[in-house]
Amino acid sequence: MSRVIRLAVIPGDGIGPEVIAEAEKVLDAATASSDVEIEKIRFSLGAARYLETGDTLSDDGLTAIAGTDAILLGAVGGVPGDPRLKDANIERGLLLKLRFALDHYVNLRPAKLYAGVPGPLADPGEIDFVVVREGTEGPYVGNGGSIRTGTVHEVANETSVNTAYGVERVVRYAFALAERRRNRLTLVHKTNVLVNAGGMWKRIVDAVALEHPAVAVDYAHVDAATIHLVTNPGRFDVIVTDNLFGDILTDLAGAVTGGIGLAASGNINPDGTFPSMFEPVHGSAPDIAGTQQADPTAAILSVALLLDHLGLGAESARVTRAAESDIAKRGTTPRTTAEVGDAIARALQA
Amino acid sequence: MSRVIRLAVIPGDGIGPEVIAEAEKVLDAATASSDVEIEKIRFSLGAARYLETGDTLSDDGLTAIAGTDAILLGAVGGVPGDPRLKDANIERGLLLKLRFALDHYVNLRPAKLYAGVPGPLADPGEIDFVVVREGTEGPYVGNGGSIRTGTVHEVANETSVNTAYGVERVVRYAFALAERRRNRLTLVHKTNVLVNAGGMWKRIVDAVALEHPAVAVDYAHVDAATIHLVTNPGRFDVIVTDNLFGDILTDLAGAVTGGIGLAASGNINPDGTFPSMFEPVHGSAPDIAGTQQADPTAAILSVALLLDHLGLGAESARVTRAAESDIAKRGTTPRTTAEVGDAIARALQA
Numbered sequence: 298m299s300r301v302i303r304l305a306v307i308p309g310d311g312i313g314p315e316v317i318a319e320a321e322k323v324l325d326a327a328t329a330s331s332d333v334e335i336e337k338i339r340f341s342l343g344a345a346r347y348l349e350t351g352d353t354l355s356d357d358g359l360t361a362i363a364g365t366d367a368i369l370l371g372a373v374g375g376v377p378g379d380p381r382l383k384d385a386n387i388e389r390g391l392l393l394k395l396r397f398a399l400d401h402y403v404n405l406r407p408a409k410l411y412a413g414v415p416g417p418l419a420d421p422g423e424i425d426f427v428v429v430r431e432g433t434e435g436p437y438v439g440n441g442g443s444i445r446t447g448t449v450h451e452v453a454n455e456t457s458v459n460t461a462y463g464v465e466r467v468v469r470y471a472f473a474l475a476e477r478r479r480n481r482l483t484l485v486h487k488t489n490v491l492v493n494a495g496g497m498w499k500r501i502v503d504a505v506a507l508e509h510p511a512v513a514v515d516y517a518h519v520d521a522a523t524i525h526l527v528t529n530p531g532r533f534d535v536i537v538t539d540n541l542f543g544d545i546l547t548d549l550a551g552a553v554t555g556g557i558g559l560a561a562s563g564n565i566n567p568d569g570t571f572p573s574m575f576e577p578v579h580g581s582a583p584d585i586a587g588t589q590q591a592d593p594t595a596a597i598l599s600v601a602l603l604l605d606h607l608g609l610g611a612e613s614a615r616v617t618r619a620a621e622s623d624i625a626k627r628g629t630t631p632r633t634t635a636e637v638g639d640a641i642a643r644a645l646q647a
Numbered sequence: 648m649s650r651v652i653r654l655a656v657i658p659g660d661g662i663g664p665e666v667i668a669e670a671e672k673v674l675d676a677a678t679a680s681s682d683v684e685i686e687k688i689r690f691s692l693g694a695a696r697y698l699e700t701g702d703t704l705s706d707d708g709l710t711a712i713a714g715t716d717a718i719l720l721g722a723v724g725g726v727p728g729d730p731r732l733k734d735a736n737i738e739r740g741l742l743l744k745l746r747f748a749l750d751h752y753v754n755l756r757p758a759k760l761y762a763g764v765p766g767p768l769a770d771p772g773e774i775d776f777v778v779v780r781e782g783t784e785g786p787y788v789g790n791g792g793s794i795r796t797g798t799v800h801e802v803a804n805e806t807s808v809n810t811a812y813g814v815e816r817v818v819r820y821a822f823a824l825a826e827r828r829r830n831r832l833t834l835v836h837k838t839n840v841l842v843n844a845g846g847m848w849k850r851i852v853d854a855v856a857l858e859h860p861a862v863a864v865d866y867a868h869v870d871a872a873t874i875h876l877v878t879n880p881g882r883f884d885v886i887v888t889d890n891l892f893g894d895i896l897t898d899l900a901g902a903v904t905g906g907i908g909l910a911a912s913g914n915i916n917p918d919g920t921f922p923s924m925f926e927p928v929h930g931s932a933p934d935i936a937g938t939q940q941a942d943p944t945a946a947i948l949s950v951a952l953l954l955d956h957l958g959l960g961a962e963s964a965r966v967t968r969a970a971e972s973d974i975a976k977r978g979t980t981p982r983t984t985a986e987v988g989d990a991i992a993r994a995l996q997a
């Protein structure tokens with residue numbers, strides 16, 4: 298009797314459909330000989346869809362997605378500055394809406410420098426850490442507004458909302474992860490300026506640390522953390538941080554590990570109340586869309602995170618290994634998006 | 648008849664006094680044969696002072712500082728985690744208090760890769776840009792609080808406050824600076840998430856741009872900007888951004904240009920209503936305080952910014968040239984803080 302997994306697939310915009318096509322090939326190859334059956338439900342969502350229909354994400358769409366077991370997402374977002382998207386905000390209306398509505402409180406973003414990958418650092422050393430980015434609070438809550446908008450007297454505010462409930466659960470996740478890794482956890486915040494939010498994060502990390510005596514804990518201000526990321530990234534194992542700082546650090550981490558073409562992520566609801574969502578860290582890159590230049594590896598490594606989350610640890614490890622050995626063999630001759638996906642899928646069938 | 652400049656000197660904590668001693672040597676040498684007389688007024692402020700007296704910055708102290716023509720500051724802040732400083736917050740109570748009270752709305756932070764300086768990037772190219780960081784608004788306003796503090800029901804908020812008045816003035820400064828440089832300006836924000844604050848920043852930049860047709864304007868999300876800083880920093884000329892993003896980007900910029908031992912800054916009140924304040928970007932580094940290991944170059948280059956701000960362009964240029972040629976000659980043999988200061992001061996006397 299096979300286990301059926303209902304997977305929502307949201308290819309999205311730009312290079313999204315191209316990288317997702319390869320991610321699906323790899324997913325299919327990885328599960329072909331298992332007793333798992335993946336039932337895919339496709340959702341046409343994103344900037345292109347908005348331009349056609351005016352819809353960003355309907356209540357019905359959200360309910361349908363919430364009813365699946367997991368989500369695979371490519372990338373969403375139109376051409377920057379497209380005047381027709383001026384009032385849309387696909388990011389807030391679709392991507393962040395999913396993350397918040399589905400209570401994706403852990404945004405898991407591994408950063409690893411794979412053998413053979415050229416990066417921007419002269420002497421990177423070993424880089425292998427994971428950012429546990431909070432996903433449902435902080436400056437991302439959309440709790441802002443403006444008055445006298447468009448006049449010289451405009452005041453525009455944004456409020457970062459942080460709760461002990463929300464911080465404690467993501468901090469606990471990060472400690473548990475550190476225990477399965479190298480037992481190091483770094484809190485990144487800006488406690489000397491954002492004294493209320495930062496103070497609470499610090500207190501909660503200190504309190505949870507008492508229950509994890511094996512984990513060595515330290516703290517870095519976000520500005521100093523960016524310095525460490527380019528001068529000594531090897532010092533990090535697990536970083537736990539808020540939504541905005543995590544956004545910034547993970548793009549930088551992607552860059553120092555050879556580009557966000559390799560950076561995978563999971564938006565995870567660890568409680569299992571809602572489906573978790575897996576997506577490459579990169580955006581929709583409309584400038585190269587349709588040209589088969591996009592690297593599908595980040596999407597494929599996101600499939601590995603997806604499989605692991607679904608309890609398919611062996612399949613996840615096989616995808617990771619296949620992707621890593623493909624990365625290690627890469628020369629300087631560019632391959633198409635499909636060629637990379639085919640090579641990794643083929644390695645799994647072998 | 649000589650012009651008298653009343654200079655507040657705040658050596659501060661840790662390596663602050665050491666680097667300021669060298670900055671003063673250089674300032675004295677640079678102005679020795681000019682018709683300017685620098686009258687120095689010393690202020691003992693910082694974590695050490697707080698531990699002695701319980702004072703962070705008194706009203707009288709602030710008034711006295713506000714009455715000077717300019718301020719030279721080393722670094723403030725005690726040993727991280729010192730329990731006696733738990734309730735002090737020297738950063739908010741002293742450094743940010745000065746920046747806000749003295750309306751330092753331009754935080755000017757040049758980033759330049761000097762010839763001969765080893766940095767972390769394999770192929771940095773030419774790096775020469777300036778970050779114009781807003782200094783009196785945004786997430787730094789201290790507009791936060793928490794309820795049910797210390798309980799599982801705690802809610803801790805931080806509000807970023809942004810005004811058209813505050814944004815427009817710093818944006819105008821940045822455009823004028825771009826016109827004196829390479830005519831490029833990049834706005835960095837996170838408009839897709841912080842739609843209210845980011846939207847206002849974007850609208851104001853677009854409006855002011857119409858008055859500066861020679862300046863090419865672009866925009867980068869803060870996360871993407873960190874990628875550019877490590878993969879293609881040469882693309883930047885002038886970056887204008889808010890207080891928090893500017894804090895993060897300038898530490899990263901310091902790192903990619905060979906370390907914050909070289910990064911100078913000015914907290915500027917362009918209107919001249921209040922004295923401007925010049926300080927190295929680095930902190931008080933208590934771990935190496937008193938060991939003469941600190942590099943005074945950032946403090947010395949801050950003196951160049953100070954001289955320029957005071958209208959002493961020729962003296963400023965001489966300090967910059969002397970510091971740059973000292974940097975270019977540096978070998979791998981370490982010199983003491985005083986040796987570096989002496990060498991640069993001597994070059995000015997020659």
Ligand SMILES: CC(C)[C@H](C(=O)O)[C@@H](O)C(=O)O
Pocket residue numbers: 388389392393544578839840870
């Ligand atoms: C597109 C944007 C809203 C998003 C974010 O800021 O979270 C992206 O940058 C990311 O990191 O996934």
Ligand SMILES: CC(C)[C@H](C(=O)O)[C@@H](O)C(=O)O
Pocket residue numbers: 489490520738739742743894928
């Ligand atoms: C010490 C701290 C408050 C300060 C800041 O965040 O502005 C520092 O990091 C800086 O960049 O000058």
